[in-house]
Amino acid sequence: MRPLTADVLNPAIRNVEYAVRGELAIKAENYRVQLKKPNHGLPFDKVISSNIGNPQQKGLDQPPLTFPRQVAALTEYPELLESASQLFPKDVIARAKELLEEIGSIGAYSHSKGVPLIRKSVADFIAARDGYPSDPEHIFLTGGASAGVALCISMLISDAKSGILIPIPQYPLYTATLAQFSGVPLPYYLDESSGWSTSPPAVEAAIKKAIADGITPKALVVINPGNPTGALLAAETQAELVKLCEKYSVVLLADEVYQVNLHRGDEHPFTSFKKVVRDLASPVPLVSFHSTSKGVTGECGRRGGYFECTNISDEVLAMIYKMVSVGLCPPVSGQIGVDCMVRPPKEGSPSYALWKKETDAIHAALASRTKVMAERLNKLPGVSCVDSPGALYLYPRIELSKKAVLAAEAAGKAPDTFYALALLDETGICVVSGTGFGQKDGEQHYRLTCLCAGVEEYIGALEKFHIGFMKKYE
Amino acid sequence: MRPLTADVLNPAIRNVEYAVRGELAIKAENYRVQLKKPNHGLPFDKVISSNIGNPQQKGLDQPPLTFPRQVAALTEYPELLESASQLFPKDVIARAKELLEEIGSIGAYSHSKGVPLIRKSVADFIAARDGYPSDPEHIFLTGGASAGVALCISMLISDAKSGILIPIPQYPLYTATLAQFSGVPLPYYLDESSGWSTSPPAVEAAIKKAIADGITPKALVVINPGNPTGALLAAETQAELVKLCEKYSVVLLADEVYQVNLHRGDEHPFTSFKKVVRDLASPVPLVSFHSTSKGVTGECGRRGGYFECTNISDEVLAMIYKMVSVGLCPPVSGQIGVDCMVRPPKEGSPSYALWKKETDAIHAALASRTKVMAERLNKLPGVSCVDSPGALYLYPRIELSKKAVLAAEAAGKAPDTFYALALLDETGICVVSGTGFGQKDGEQHYRLTCLCAGVEEYIGALEKFHIGFMKKYE
16 A cells, blocks of 8 residues: 555645744753653753743743632542532632532533633623623633634635734744645734834735735734733734724734733733724724633643634624534633633632732742843843743844854754754753744744743853853854 | 625635534523523423433533542642542552652643653553554544544645545534535445444445545544444454555544443454554554543543554654644643543552442443333334444434425425424434434434433433324324
8 A cells, every 4th residue: 555645645734833842842852851861961951941831841830829720629529529628718619619510520521612601700801801791602712722713713714815914923823823724824023123012004014915915814813912022012003903904804813811921010001902992892803812821820731711702793603613513612621720710719718818929929920030031131142132021931032143144054954943952952941943933034033931930040051051152153 | 894704714614514513402502591491481391412422411410430530639739649648549649649740730731742651551551452562652642532533634635635434324523524624525334224334345435436536535434333323343344444445545544432332342342443453464554543531431521532643654643743732732631531541440459449330330321221222212113223232322213204304394404303303392302313424315313322311211201202293294
C-alpha cells in the first residue's frame, strides 16, 4: 500500500504555525527530559517556560485560588459534603450544592452551550461589569477561549476570498486558525512607538486594501489587553473601531481574556467592547471571548471559557448552537471554573478574606515583575521594551547586529529565533521570537511572560546572556 | 451596516446535521423547562433523554465510579491529602500523589499531547489488552473521542474529492464532520438481517464506486461495537477490512469507544483493530479512538479520551502534534479520568472491592435492560429489534403504515421523525429517529439508549404509545 505521507493530507494544515508551542518549546521540552539525567551536561539546571502564559506550571507555581478548587473538589466527590463538611467554608459548600443541584453529576454531558445556571452567572457578571443587560441564551461556554475563537473563524470563512483583520503582532492562534480554514489574514500594524497603540486609520487602510485586492473582510480581531503587547486600548479608539466595523459590515471579535490583568488599575481601567457597542447603540455584531486560563484564576488546564454574542441574529445563534452540539459540551469542570471566576466570594462571606488576599498577591506580583523586567530590559544595550500596562507579557524589541543577522541566515533561522534559541541553549529560558507573532520587516522581538518568580535570578541570566550575545556578534 | 446573516457564513456549516442534539432534543429541552411550571399541561411529568449516551445525566443517575472521583477530588484540592487523608483509601492517595508529582497543578496546561505519565498508562493498557507494544509518543489524549475524530477527518480531507467510508447507520459525528470539512461521505450499509453485520464486499463495492465517481477514499470508519447498532464485528471481518484498507491505501479510523460495553462477555469478546493490524503484520495506518464517556466510566462531562496512531509516520505525527498544540491541551481533569480508566484499582488494593462491585453492577444493569428492552420491543406489532451485544443502544426498526407516512409527509417530517416527535409529545421519551443515523430508503428506525433505570415504567409507556400510534394510523 501507499504509506500515509504529509503530502496526501489537507494542504492547509502545512501552513498552520503556532510558535508558542513550536520549535523553541519543543527544544525546551527535550532539555527538560535531558535534565532528568544525572550528568546532563547542560549549562543550566532548569528550563524556565517563559514562552506561554501558563501561571500554574511547574517551576512557576502560581498558587491556584482556594475557592474554585474547593468548589471543584466537592463537585467531583460530593460525598465530601457529608464527611468533611468541617473542612470547607459555608459559602463553598453552598456553591457546590447549588451547582450539583443544577448539574446533577459533573460526569454528565451538560447542555452544549453550557450549564444554564452558569450561563446565567456569566450574564450577571457581564451586566454588572458593563451596566447593560446580557442574555444567557447569547452566551456559549467553551473549552478555553481558543475553542470559541476557532469556531467563530471557521464559521466566518466562507471561501478563499474571506479575510480577517488581525493585529500585528498577534497571538498566533489567529494566524494558525486562518491557515487551517484557508482564510486570508489581513494584518494591521500596532504602533510600538506609542505603547503598541491601535490606529483606526491603519485598520481602515487594511480594510480598503483588502477590498481593493478582492478580499472580503469578514471580521476584525482586537486583543484587549493585547497579546503579546500588553497594551490597553483607549476608549476613544474602541469607539472608532466599532464605527469602522459598522461602516464596512465587519464582525468584531474581541479577545478580552486578559481583562482582569491590568497592572495600573484605576489609571488604566478595562472597558469591554460590549459596553462600547451598547454606549454607541451600534448594530455591529460582536463576539467577545473570556477565559479561566488568565487573569488571577490562571486555571489553564481546566479549559474553561465563554463567548458572548451581541447583535447576532437568532438564525446565526442557532447555527453556532448546532456546531457546538457536534462537540457535545465543554468540559464541566471548566464550566464550574467559569462560574467561580464570574461569581467569586462576596465581601462578608466566609471565603472572601482569603480570596482577596490571594488575588491581591497575584496582581501585585504580576505588576511588580512586569515593572522590574521592563526597567531592566530597557537598560540593556540594543533593547527597548514597552512597559506593558496589562496581560502577562512583555514584547521587547532587540536590535541585532549585521553579524548576528548573517549568522542567523547561515543557520537558516530568522534573526530573533536565532537569538531565542541561543538564549534557551545558554540559560534554559524559553521565550517565543517575534517571528511567531509578526512584526515589521527587519525588526526583531521576542515575547516573554511575567509569570516567573525569582525575577532577580531570571532577569540576571537573561542580561548576562544578552550582553554576551551582543559581544559575540558585535 | 449589513446584518450578519447565515448566508454570509461558511456554506459548509449549513450542511452540518447532528440529530443526537437536533430537533427532537431541542423540543425535549423545551419540555423540560415547561415541566418546571406548576400547571405545565403536559401528559407526562418528566423528560427521559434516551437520545444520548449520557449515563450520569439527571433522571438516569448511573452512579460515577468512586475511585476516579476520589482521585479527581484530591488532584483538585491537594490540601485534602493532609487534612482528610483518613477519608480516602491508600491507593487513591498514592495515585493522586503520583499524578500531582508529574503534573504539578491541574490548573496548568499540560503537554499538548497529554501528560506523559498518563500517555504511558494508556500505552501500558493497550499493550496488556492486545499483547503488542504501544508507544506513548503515538498516543494523543483528547477532550473526548469526538475531538480526535474531528481532527483526523479535518486533516484527511485534502479537497472536495476526498471521501471517507462510513457505515450506515452511523453515529452522526461522522457525517457532521464530513459536512463541516466538505469531504464526501461514502456510505457502506450494515446488514440488519444478520445482526447489523459489516460486509467487506459491501465496503469494497463502496470503495470501487467512489473511485469510479472520481472520489479518493481516504479513510474507512468502523465503529466497533457499533453505534447505533450495538453490533460487534467478527474477528474475520476485522481482518478482511484491514486487508481492504491495505489494498486501497485507506487509513483505518477505528471508533472503539464502546470496547468495554459488551453484554455477552466471553461469548462476544472485543478485539481491537490494533491487535488485528499487528496480527496481520499489516502496514495499514490506523487511528483508534477511546473515551471516558462510555464503558462503565460514563464520565461524559469530563471530556476525556485518547487516540493511538499505528503505522503513522513521524512526519504525520508531527503535523498532528502541531494541530493539537494550537488548542493548547486537552482538559487535565479529563486526562486524569483517562488515567483512572486505563489504570483501575488492582486486585488486592484497597479500592478494588468497591470498584469491582460498582462496575459489575453497571455491566449487569446494561445487559439486563438491553435484553428486556429488545424482547419487549420485538413483541410489538410492526417492530423488529436486533438484540444488541454491545454499546449502550438499541436501534429498532418500525414498519409504519401508508397512512402514517402520508401524515408525516403532510407535517413535513421524515416518517420516523414524525413517529419520534409523537412519542416525545405523548410520553416525554426522547429518542433519535433513524433519519439522523442513516438507513436504506423507505426504512424507519429509531435509536434509544439502554441507560434508563425503571425499564418497566419506561418501556410500558413506549409500548402504550406505539400501540396507540399504530391504531391511529392503521
